[in-house]
Amino acid sequence: MYLVIFDIDGTLTNTYKIDENCFLRALALEFGIFGINTNWAGYKHTTDSGITQQIFIEKLGRVPSDEELVRFKRCFVSLLQEAFIDNQNLFSEIPGSGNLLSELQLDPDWCVAIATGGWSESAKVKLQKANLQIAEIPFASADDAISREDIVNTAILKAKNVYQVETFDRVVFVGDGIWDVKTSANLNIAFIGIGNLELINVGATQIIKDFTNLEVFQAILKTAKIPRFSMNTILHITQRQQWEAAKLIGSYRADSLDNEGFIHCSRLTQIVKVANRFFKHQKDLVLLFIDSEKVQAEIREEEAEIGELFPHIYGELNIDAVYQVIDFGAGEDGFFELPQEVVDLE
Template identity: 75%
Template sequence: MQLVIFDIDGTLTNTYKVDEDCFKRAFALEFGIFGVHTNWSEYSYTTDSGITQEIFKEKLKRLPSDEELIRIKARFVSLLQEAYINNQDLFSEIPGSANVLAKLQLYPDWCVAIATGGWRESAKLKLQKANLEIEGIPLASANDALSREDIIKTAIIKAENLYQVEKFQKVVFIGDGVWDVKAAYQLSIAFIGIGNNILINIGATKVIQDFTNLDDFMTILQDAEIPRFSMNTILHITKRQQWQQAKNLGTYRADSLDSEGFIHCSKSTQILKVAKRFFDNQKELVLLFIDSEKVQAEIRYEPAEIGELFPHIYGELNIDAVYQVIDFEAGKDGLFELPQEVINLEL
């Protein structure tokens, strides 16, 4: 038996924009938290649970309580319901998705599951309003785990239990985001992108626009391959406060841009050397993951004192080139360790 797992927003439903708008409004109305940035790829976990934790830590300097999580979910769902009443077109299906969900369940060799970075309550509402029938289909969500990888793993386990399969011969994940390609790559499962051709540039082998041609989709599904996550990443260490200011301004300037004419960056194999040499005993540091192909300023690889070539950005850094930001500080022993996110770049 084989398993196909679908994401929801942007994959099964055209609800990405209304989801984003209602999510931001929920924080403003429920907790008075404004200025939530929506470059979701910057968050450590691109899921509702992970993003909520990070927003609370950034704005309130603490994690949300269980009661607060209940409140934000309820407010979010209420806003989605209100949005549907005002404009039902905001909850349309990706063309052919209802049909493909129904037909796939008739194929003897394929099982179906859903894995979403959204919360279960809002996910089910969006699917319902888009007229997608998921009765009998296992669903994993941000209620189950923080990371997309763990949510997908949960979907696989739920599918194994429901369909009474010890281990699926093949698992294919279908999604629309950069984080979806990365999750499939890290889990070593096949991937099909939908609607976003940029996914080809970072490792997806196939991207489709929608599900209108069922026969073509089934052929692509059968031939789906594990992606090679190949974003050309360079890294930069900075202060958390400096990065927060950059997000408000829309562009990032390091002090070295004024003093030396460029922003110092590193490759994944160089970052520990840089951290040990220049950031010893410093606190409140973050590590920027930069897609070099999106950087608008010129990048030059130039020799440093230690004899290696380092990437230097000759100009301000446009923040949309930053696809992930993580905390980066030395441990209690004063030593820096290579984060798993950096290790993954080298795989």
Template identity: 40%
Template sequence: MKYIIFDIDGTLTNTTEIDDLCYTQAIAETFGFSNFNTNYGHYENTTDSGILHQLSVERRNRPCTVTEIENFIDCFCNLLEIAYEKQAHYFREIPKAGKIIRRLTQQDGLRVGLATGGWKQSALFKLQCADISIEGCSAASFAQDAFARRDIIGNTISKMNKRHNTHPELADIIYVGDGQWDYQATQQLGIQFIGIDNKKLAHIPDIIRIADYDELEQHIGLLTLTS
């Protein structure tokens, strides 16, 4: 059994820019924070929950309460919905992402999962806007499940293991992502990585990059042969 697990923003949906804008606005509106670092790749955990936790501890010397997180998610999702009504082009799929998900979920011996640093509510909304069906996916994990991306990915792996009553070798698990933090998480977990070809990964040597989803199945086959 092989697993392939996908990130969402920048990997399946072309939503990174609008996501960052709405996330920043939601922080300001919900918590009143200002003059904080909006280069979110520089936070200890580049996830919606990890960034919010770090900001709250640094600014208020305490973590967010459950109610505060719920209010933040409501605000953030409302901003995304408003943005979609005005600028739907910010919510397009990465070309052929929906097609590759459909193809992979139909293959014997391969199971598909999702693991994103975004909230469940916002992630599902963006997938819906991009017209990407995840009906055939085995499991998904989100920012609510952990602060660290490696733990979010690990949570999806655990769910897939339980659902399919199997424990594949780490070499048979592939994560597809678009950021350095995605690659680092796979290194921490000891699983394979395939990157979306972009400037965020340009400085990392010796990784597989794809510029088109038509290339993905070939690389999955090569990784399987070498594992």
């Protein structure tokens, strides 16, 4: 049996912004706390329980009491309910998520669970308002643990009990945040990103826009890979033959290393235009996903002809820094697009 675990905000429901807004308002109304850092990825634990605890320590010099947490949750849920009355469109499903959950629950090979960094009551309000039915699905939340890893592990344990499975042959986590990629990497489980191309920059290799194409998602479920989390993934295009030769000797050198002194690399947002400018009509290419933190040579951010900064590797590339390699050939018209196996955001 296989298990797929879903995050909620930004993954199953389009509620990320209203969730953030009501969370901040509840802090202000209940405790007079303002000026919150909303770079959630910068918190030690990107969960409602973890963020609340860190904010209390930073702003008030102590952890919240159980009574304060009850007050906060009550206010938070009340604000979500009021927001729904004012604008129901703020609580929509990610396209196709309702149908996907229904189909997966009928699939004899796949079990389904939910692991959210939100609190249970607020999370279930958002799911209900988005008309997503989860009554039979194992559910773990920030009420169960403070860290994402522990929440996902709780979801796996609950799924084993519900589905009466001793161990799952494959576990896939589906999420939309940097913290979701990191959690999957830490737990050594496969990952699929939803709607956020920037996840490529931190190690995700498979991302889809939404769940409207059920066949595409089901196919990716079977091939999704464990991410190698890095806050600074860079990409490089090369001939397949060059890469195969590099694997035999343990290091890779591009022709530009001899001609210009460095290996050209790109960010996700740059790779297609680089390919279309320098590799048009070429077919037998591969795209290297490089963990820049593992690169032994110096990396410099330097301005190119088009006025953008690009990462340049000043030396040979040690192949153990390359954590993913995919085919990357031009289309019928000679131009490039991001490969479907990496992203499906068309």
